[in-house]
Amino acid sequence: MVGRLLARGMVAGILAALLSFVFAKIFGEPQVGLAIAFEAAQDAAAGAAPEPELVSRGVQASWGLLTAVLMYGAAYGGIFSIVFAFAYQRLAALSPRSMALLLAGVGFLTFVLIPDLKYPPNPPAVGQEETIGLRTEMYFAMVGLSIAISMISLLVGRALSHVVGYWNGAVCGIALGIVLVAVVQFGLPDINEVPDNFPAVILWRFREASIGMQIVLWSVLGVVFGALAEKCLPLTQSVARKTS
Amino acid sequence: MMKTSVQAVLPVSAAAGQSIPVRAILPWAVFGLIVSALLLYFVGAEQGATSLISGHEVHEFVHDGRHLLGFPCH
Numbered sequence: 001m002v003g004r005l006l007a008r009g010m011v012a013g014i015l016a017a018l019l020s021f022v023f024a025k026i027f028g029e030p031q032v033g034l035a036i037a038f039e040a041a042q043d044a045a046a047g048a049a050p051e052p053e054l055v056s057r058g059v060q061a062s063w064g065l066l067t068a069v070l071m072y073g074a075a076y077g078g079i080f081s082i083v084f085a086f087a088y089q090r091l092a093a094l095s096p097r098s099m100a101l102l103l104a105g106v107g108f109l110t111f112v113l114i115p116d117l118k119y120p121p122n123p124p125a126v127g128q129e130e131t132i133g134l135r136t137e138m139y140f141a142m143v144g145l146s147i148a149i150s151m152i153s154l155l156v157g158r159a160l161s162h163v164v165g166y167w168n169g170a171v172c173g174i175a176l177g178i179v180l181v182a183v184v185q186f187g188l189p190d191i192n193e194v195p196d197n198f199p200a201v202i203l204w205r206f207r208e209a210s211i212g213m214q215i216v217l218w219s220v221l222g223v224v225f226g227a228l229a230e231k232c233l234p235l236t237q238s239v240a241r242k243t244s
Numbered sequence: 245m246m247k248t249s250v251q252a253v254l255p256v257s258a259a260a261g262q263s264i265p266v267r268a269i270l271p272w273a274v275f276g277l278i279v280s281a282l283l284l285y286f287v288g289a290e291q292g293a294t295s296l297i298s299g300h301e302v303h304e305f306v307h308d309g310r311h312l313l314g315f316p317c318h
Binding site for chain 2: 001002003005006009024028029032054055059060061063064065067068069071072074075076078079081082085086088089090093112115116119120121122123124127128129132133135136137139140206209210213214
């Protein structure tokens with residue numbers, strides 16, 4: 001049963017990624033193009049030779065982007081289904097669809113929004129080559145801490161809800177999570193490598209597009225996985241049949 | 245008799261529900277997390293901070309996705 005859940009999670013992730021790709025193509029790619037044009041103009045002004053194109057821009061913006069987003073969707077779809085398998089009827093007595101939606105929201109916060117608050121997505125031309133090691137380490141450390149914070153908040157919230165009730169327990173868990181995010185993000189080093197003359201509008205729209213495509217991905221993943229999971233959890237199916 | 249009719253009135257979410265045993269999840273969890281981590285590694289970090297395959301082709305191919313999905317790049 002868990003194997004089937006995992007497969008359905010990856011299928012839901014791939015479907016979500018396809019829609020997310022459409023969003024990225026419409027809203028994200030124009031900003032990537034503008035940022036690359038800025039970078040090329042800066043290089044030309046400095047008298048540097050243009051960077052050689054190993055993979056053409058056309059391929060990067062179509063097949064490359066599609067491949068990357070599909071791999072990302074399949075990966076998080078898989079992780080999502082495993083978390084779902086653990087959380088179902090343990091975290092809360094919710095139906096498969098409601099649990100999937102709740103977890104999709106938590107997944108978006110954990111894997112996207114909380115890390116992005118500290119280390120936001122950056123377009124090409126932002127970021128120095130020498131600091132890629134530090135930036136990658138800090139980014140993945142932030143994602144890891146974000147996962148830990150979400151787990152702590154959910155477990156504390158659930159434990160408290162037995163004592164002070166569902167609503168108060170949830171509020172306490174969320175409040176604890178916010179405090180932990182603030183402490184962790186205050187402790188990690190700041191990284192800001194946006195060139196002084198980089199257009200603010202391109203930066204803002206790029207980040208909007210980046211977070212927008214993640215909202216598309218996670219919401220579709222939650223809705224589709226909930227519907228698919230319902231069919232492969234035998235007990236809910238039989239109960240649903242009995243009550244209908 | 246009385247009990248079953250009460251259960252039937254309850255929403256599916258409250259009436260249904262049996263968690264999946266942890267020992268049934270664990271092997272799939274290990275397998276799923278390894279596959280997912282590999283996929284994310286190639287999208288997010290290969291030929292950036294670290295490299296398993298030499299050159300820049302993988303990085304350049306997923307370049308736009310890496311930027312838009314929020315991974316550090318260049």
